[in-house]
Amino acid sequence: MSEDVGIIVRVSGFVVEARLDGDLSISERVWVGEPRLAGEVIALRSDGATIQVYEDTQGLRPGEPIVGSGQPLSAVLGPGLLGNLFDGIQRPLDALKASSGDFIGRGIETPSLDPERRWTFVPRADQGAAVVAGQLLGVVQETELLEHRILVPPDLGGRLAWLAGEGELGVEDRVAVIETAGGDEVPLPLAQRWHVRRPRPVGARLRPDVPLITGQRAIDTFFPLAKGGNAAIPGGFGTGKTVLQHSLARWSDADVVVYIGCGERGNEMTEVLEEFPELTDPWTGRPLMERTVLIANTSNMPVSAREASIYTGITIAEYYRDQGHDVALMADSTSRWAQALREIAGRLGEMPVEEGYPAYLAARLAAFYERAGRVRTLGGDESSVTVIGAVSPPGGDFSEPVTRHTQRFVQGWLALDADLAHRRHYPAIDWLGSYALQADAVASWWTDEVGPRWPENRRRALDLLQEESGLQDLVQLVGPDALSDEQRWTLSGARLVREGFLQQNALHPVDAYAVPERQALLLDLLLTAHRLGRRRLEAGDPLDEIQRELDLSTLIQLRQEVPNDALDRLRERRDALRTELDGLDGESDGAAGDHDEPDEPKEDTREEEEGA
Amino acid sequence: MITDLVREYHGAQHLAGPILIVEGIDDARSMEMVEIVSPGGDVRLGQVQETAEGRAVVQLFSGSDGLHLPDLTIRLRGRPFATPVGREMLGRVLDGLARPRDGLPAPVPETRVEAGGTAINPAARAYPRQHIETGISAIDGMNTLVRGQKLPIFSGNGLPHDELAAQVATHARAGAGEEDFAIVLAAMGVSHDTAERFRDALEGSGALEQSTLFLNLADDPPIERLITPRAALSLAEFLAFVHGMHLLVILTDMTNYGEALREVANRRGEIPTRKGFPGYLYSDLASLYERCGRIAGREGSITIMPMLTMPSDDITHPIPDLTGYITEGQIVLDRDLDRRGVDPPINVLPSLSRLMKDGIGEDETRADHQDVANQLYAAYSEVTSARSLAQIIGEDDLPGRQKRYLRFGEAFEQRFLNQPRGEGRTMTETLDLAWRMLDLLPREELTRIDDRHLDAHHRPQAGGAEAIGRSADTGRPDGEE
């Protein structure tokens, strides 16, 4: 399969031009030069090819051989992905370390998945039966929690000529043989390959209307993500993109998390590597590493492999999705990936259109975010890939091309604000500049599962913040004395929402993660306190007395004092405020449903699920 | 690939700035080191940037004045640019290409390594968790430096960044109190004067023996600046990871480095992006900064403190911007504080140490450290709001809460940030001083601090202002919220 197909005629950085005497295809994985560096064909001409090399090309010279593989650049997909750390072209970094030491060597061939490791395969199909793409052949318990389903590959179908019995298999061992309609016998190893630049097909796309619960109040309650949705987190340096992405990787209620460190810091990957095995998944109590796949192509690793890392990651995500799992993918940072595209385009002499980026930047971004989705798999399961990409605008300028184009293609926009970050308001999600197009779609989940007041409280809190912003403009013009007591109390309410709810310290053991019910209760409590204050003002109580008695600073501290398993404390406090409010409340404000329990699911309102 | 297969060619065809094109070559290796020899014997160094059948593009690392193309001998060295490393180099002053600059014979290297370095495998790193006391309250208290961190100083022309770096270096060394602490300075395009001041500071504190200075000064060839930090980091890596030493590497001034990179890129006709810098500026800077850190199972560490002057004090300029995206935080100096006599003039709001969280706390510094830092940040940002309000309505008409914050802000800047040069504070002194600042605020305002720390440390002062003996509105009682 691998043979000399040509020679190098030019080397410029990571781009190599070759003269061919054999055949190569576009996207084919090749070995370049005497050190056999990993590369991929990115352009073909009648007698030559352009190759991007995924390793440092230092030392290459004209005349050295190019060797083809007959295969496109592919991900190896099978048991053993979870808990692993790969580089951008899916070389396991542990194995690289074993063969080249603490610094990454070149031209090292390491299998992506350890061929020695045995997995217990349990067949779940009948030999001789007709099988279609995506059909279950058998399972492997990959980790305590995750049943890894071995499926008929998406592009194959026919008769199951042979299926392995229950027993120990390695990833390279044959698990099945499928006889196609044309009579070919196709042997399937336990681990399959898939061309990373080609989205894996699905049965149908469904509407994402179940929230991805992240435990982050500003996200779940204000700007919710949906399972199968996509979102971007733009923000200048130090605004908290990575901490937020790490929090999402930690706390999200996904079955599998794929985390791509794309052109960012080595230490950030080390941090995950050191911490995730020690941390337990709040949903299952198992070590987080058991559901996580890490891809690290840090800023000092080859830039072309950085470009590939995004595709490697999303292909792995789709692979688990096809098994029926909910997958969340974080890419930190998509801007580094876009810059890699720019560098490659520059080396190829392509025409830049804006800030040096090639014309296809927008199309590539769109295609990447499009690979998110809630789907019905070929095998008939419902599952999802949620994609959350960090964006790093140069100079914090959101009008630059990557940020601008990304905004066109995502449903969630969690804009981080440098000013908030400087004031240590974390997460620095700018409530006025962010949005979640999925918010309406997931509202019914909240009202069904958590309590009916979610949409209304969310709206009220956002309104308070909006009013605050207007009042602040006013203060800037005429000074605080011009404000009425009602307006001052509005500012206090906004402060409660900002400091008592939106701020969330990712480093604080109690604060870092709040279950949905806790979020709903806390917000309800804070808003009840605010309503109570307003009612007392209306009743003629002086503002400073109200402020003193309601004691804003203790309310603000509740978020880090009441843990997920002591929600009664919040409930009692809220109920006490409510009783007091009821005492004052004659009729006004009393919209119907105002006092519904926010913490008891309403059974009758579940909407019809929408397929597609 | 370090094979020494030397080949020679005669004559070159084209020269533009630092880019030399040699035709008739088929076997130049990518990134191979090149010696360009003039008839008189003058040798200049370069590197193959691009190689093709019949042609090599060579980038010079020194000026190209006086080169006469037909007479040149082009010697390809068969290996990449290598730089000497070894313990003997400590105590020496070298030029930007690691040649002696102190009049002494060249140090005997233990070995030579590729200057460009190789990426540390992320799976081999150890996460940095040990703080370094710098003696500067604004850093230790609020932006703690950690061993193995890359923490730059963002400055402006005329601000005292050199003094700050020298102070950090000497205090850190004294605190380390170990023989195996060393300082490597890479100066790029700085003045003789600056270089001298660094030398004097290191000498004055007795650190010179344990330091190596790589000096590319303002009148040295700009192009050499592309090698200087790499030569310095190669030495640092060797000392840290082979000899197990703890290294503090100061890179100054990264703005000059970036401009040299831009010049070469433009000469090569590369597509410019922001402010004319090439698209790979980020990756290039990362190839320097990421050489920082710790490696699991090895003793040493590399801490990098890059310094840069922001053109027109603009933090969105590509050099500070991309630096901030790569480094683990930044210390930002501020012209306004400097004017008001605050020294060091560190503006804490845009400053950040990303590794602080893991390097402080009960085991490392003190249990209240994180809360105190969070509270100082929150309070100081209130000061900013109060000041802008005071500008509109006048200080006298400010509500009591805001007035209190103004007083806090004044004390914080004059007593906490400001500290006499050369007088380092211990971590305990810094944290205790921080509490004295917080004493100026009532307990209700301190929502970022755990009650047990408040009980232990907070001693609110009713009159706050007297404690600092200055403030315009001392006479007015602070009243309503």
Ligand SMILES: Nc1ncnc2c1ncn2[C@@H]1O[C@H](COP(=O)(O)OP(=O)(O)O)[C@@H](O)[C@H]1O
């Ligand atoms: N939710 C949070 N809670 C506490 N600290 C945070 C939070 N978000 C960000 N930070 C602080 O901000 C710093 C920078 O955040 P980071 O995510 O690394 O920024 P970015 O990736 O945008 O450059 C972190 O090191 C941490 O100190």
Ligand SMILES: [Mg+2]
């Ligand atoms: Mg980041």
